Amino acid sequence: MTTATSGSACAAVFRRDLLLVWRRRGxxxxxxxxxxMVIALFPFALGPEPAQLSRIAAGIVLVAILLAGxxxxxxxxxxxxxxxxxxxxxxxxxxxxxxxxxxxxxxxxTTALPxxxxxxxxxxxxxxxxxxxxxxxxxxxxxxxxxxLIGAVCVALTVGMRRSGMLLALLILPLYVPVLIFAAGxxxxxxxxxxFASPLLWLGAALALSxxxxxxxxxxxxxxxxx
Amino acid sequence: xxxxxxxIEPSAPLLEAxxxxxxxxxxxxxxxxxxALRPGxxxxxxxxxxxxxxxxxxxxxxxxxxxxxxIELSGEALTVARxxxxxxxxxxQPGMKLDLTATENLRFAIGLFGQKDxxxxxxxxxxxxxxxxxxxPIRQLSAGQKKRxxxxxxxxxxxxxxxxxxxxxxxxxxxxxxxxxLLDAHVAHGGAALVTSHGxxxxxxxxxxxxxxxxxx
Numbered sequence: 311m312t313t314a315t316s317g318s319a320c321a322a323v324f325r326r327d328l329l330l331v332w333r334r335r336g337x338x339x340x341x342x343x344x345x346x347m348v349i350a351l352f353p354f355a356l357g358p359e360p361a362q363l364s365r366i367a368a369g370i371v372l373v374a375i376l377l378a379g380x381x382x383x384x385x386x387x388x389x390x391x392x393x394x395x396x397x398x399x400x401x402x403x404x405x406x407x408x409x410x411x412x413x414x415x416x417x418x419x420t421t422a423l424p425x426x427x428x429x430x431x432x433x434x435x436x437x438x439x440x441x442x443x444x445x446x447x448x449x450x451x452x453x454x455x456x457x458x459l460i461g462a463v464c465v466a467l468t469v470g471m472r473r474s475g476m477l478l479a480l481l482i483l484p485l486y487v488p489v490l491i492f493a494a495g496x497x498x499x500x501x502x503x504x505x506f507a508s509p510l511l512w513l514g515a516a517l518a519l520s521x522x523x524x525x526x527x528x529x530x531x532x533x534x535x536x537x
Numbered sequence: 538x539x540x541x542x543x544x545i546e547p548s549a550p551l552l553e554a555x556x557x558x559x560x561x562x563x564x565x566x567x568x569x570x571x572x573a574l575r576p577g578x579x580x581x582x583x584x585x586x587x588x589x590x591x592x593x594x595x596x597x598x599x600x601x602x603x604x605x606x607x608i609e610l611s612g613e614a615l616t617v618a619r620x621x622x623x624x625x626x627x628x629x630q631p632g633m634k635l636d637l638t639a640t641e642n643l644r645f646a647i648g649l650f651g652q653k654d655x656x657x658x659x660x661x662x663x664x665x666x667x668x669x670x671x672x673x674p675i676r677q678l679s680a681g682q683k684k685r686x687x688x689x690x691x692x693x694x695x696x697x698x699x700x701x702x703x704x705x706x707x708x709x710x711x712x713x714x715x716x717x718x719l720l721d722a723h724v725a726h727g728g729a730a731l732v733t734s735h736g737x738x739x740x741x742x743x744x745x746x747x748x749x750x751x752x753x754x
């Protein structure tokens with residue numbers, strides 16, 4: 311008899327979710343295309359003056375990526391809930407929080423990471439000052455996993471309800487606002503040459519905290535949703 | 538196999554429920570129930586629609602906390618971690634991803650629950666009559682064939698206790714025979730099973746008992 315170790319279970323969850331994203335790559339690409347479209351459309355609406363665009367560039371990129379992540383969030387546990395595979399995860403002999411952390415990691419890898427990679431291009435389209443770009447990328451690297459983790463807890467709380475879209479938005483919004491404030495604050499400070507370390511450190515601290523706590527909160531919320 | 542039964546008979550119950558009851562929002566669903574399940578036994582849980590059969594299985598699998606009473610697994614109080622190494626639950630939903638193939642779904646189950654000795658994904662699929670469907674996405678299979686893939690999962694993961702919720706639903710005559718055959722083989726190896734049915738199916742497995750369940754008053 312081969313017993314499954316927690317490591318092999320995590321690998322199985324990781325592999326399965328990546329495979330599922332690949333099988334539905336058309337749908338999976340949607341959030342990324344959404345963010346690209348929003349960012350590409352802003353210069354058309356606001357006019358192409360570099361001075362005006364460069365002032366709001368970081369904010370546009372941050373909001374677009376935040377909303378793109380939100381688009382894919384609702385499906386994070388819903389499909390698993392509906393086809394019964396979530397029950398199998400809960401019943402498996404491994405820590406549920408660990409398995410859910412793998413699912414959240416796949417969500418981040420497939421929605422946020424492509425946008426972080428594309429961030430230099432997006433920033434250039436909006437005339438973001440060159441010296442702010444490294445700060446923007448650092449902010450995204452710290453902020454987007456934080457958004458995925460916070461969002462996952464809210465999704466786990468609402469997964470048992472039908473038509474939970476409205477409730478999810480209401481739950482998530484107040485939790486996303488501080489992340490956005492710190493992220494935009496770092497970029498704005500960098501743009502005018504002020505020190506930007508402290509908002510970055512706050513984001514890092516929040517990320518460290520939620521890396522540990524969010525998967526556990528998700529697991530508890532999903533157990534409640536399933537009962 | 539009388540010799541084997543004699544060997545198993547004195548052993549402690551695999552699963553024992555005492556005064557087990559479940560209420561949702563103070564509304565009683567079933568119970569109180571007392572029963573024991575020994576290795577080599579199949580218990581058929583019988584009841585009408587809405588009598589709490591599915592809820593009973595979800596309580597026994599650890600998905601729901603019992604409101605009253607206790608469940609013991611091999612003589613010790615039940616915890617989810619111990620339970621999941623010994624129990625396999627086959628629910629109403631197949632518990633599989635429609636976009637993945639039968640093989641990929643079963644590999645995932647093995648990753649989560651481990652694998653029995655001398656079992657392989659291909660053999661398990663052949664045993665449930667799905668040879669040639671290994672690499673077809675589950676979405677393209679019929680409801681009965683999906684059920685058969687779910688049954689193949691039971692053949693692969695090491696669980697002494699099977700909790701089967703309406704395993705005969707969607708199956709043709711051959712499929713019903715298959716479930717009975719799988720159950721016979723499982724109990725012959727010292728396993729046990731709790732099977733729900735609303736009574737429409739003839740149940741032919743050898744060493745079986747019936748457990749009637751009624752909605753709690």
